[in-house]
Amino acid sequence: MGRRSEDTKALILAAARERFAADGYDRATIRAIAADAGIDPSMVMRYFGNKERLFAAAAEFDLELPDLMSAPPEDAGAMLVGHFLDRWERDEALLILLRTAVTNDAVAERMRSIFSGQLVPVAAKAGDPATAPARAALAASQILGMALCRYVLALPPLVAMTRQELIEWLGPVIQRYVAPTP
Template sequence: MTAPRRRSAPATRAAILDAARERFGTTGYDRVTMRQVAGDVGVDPAMVVRYFKTKEDLFTEAARFDLGLPDLDGVHPEDLAAVLMPRFFAVWEGDAGFLSLLRASASSDAAGAKMLELFAGQVYPALAAAAVDRPAERASLLGSQILGLAFARYVLKVPPLVAMSRDDLSEWVAPVFRHYLTGPPTVC
């Protein structure tokens, strides 16, 4: 008979966070229980409570991201999409936690608040630095474009968007990035 495998505390904590991100993203904040997350990892629910105290604390930790957006101060408007899109693709395609938060934000007030916090703390300052004026409006408009694109391509999986290469998609959105951050406001 083989002795059960021992996990290290950091590995167990990381496994719990990974399982929580998956659960919150697929099930939504309101329907996830700490017991389910524990079951996904194969640990006692008390272990989840030990590390995270409450479901809200678990969610807060699972929804913590550093998007690593570049400094856009001094980036020429023509180059905005070329600078930003590789970073967004890296987040969208390389961090299941972000997509889980994006999915959950559509149906959960708590997830929506975390997404807004992420936008206000990381996306807004980066985009506002490149805005020629009215940074709040310009950054918010471009942020809505970016979130909409991520939602349509990676959550809804709109076929033409999924089929586009990264380069093609970047070329299509480049004029939009430029307009939102540096173009004249258009009033109809």
């Protein structure tokens, strides 16, 4: 693809991110995204094929997980909880995925792919590689549950907690899953 194609693709992705954030997956349409980007809907289809592929591309991101080996092993849980709190609060794409994954199978698969593809290797480095998938899934259940309750459902006790309080409560749980002591 030439420079012009890459610019068009970037324009579509930017419009898609904003539209998915504003309307959610189900209500966002290819026509609306194309209108936001100032292009013909056929161009969106040309580059992405369908709405699911466009969403997958728009929601592509790196969890930017920290290197747990660079910190004391006993700090791994707290480090991950703090990291995820930062990610949820600065990246709308992750929140869009969470909201949409509960009602859309394709989006749920995207979320599974992101978390397993990026969290399992971290767990494998920090503990027994044979149990890493299970430990990563348990850690993800806690992180995703906290995010759902704090950022989507807005449960008052979780919303009222400070970042440090959340780290103090969840850190030991995540520690147990990600970097268990022998």
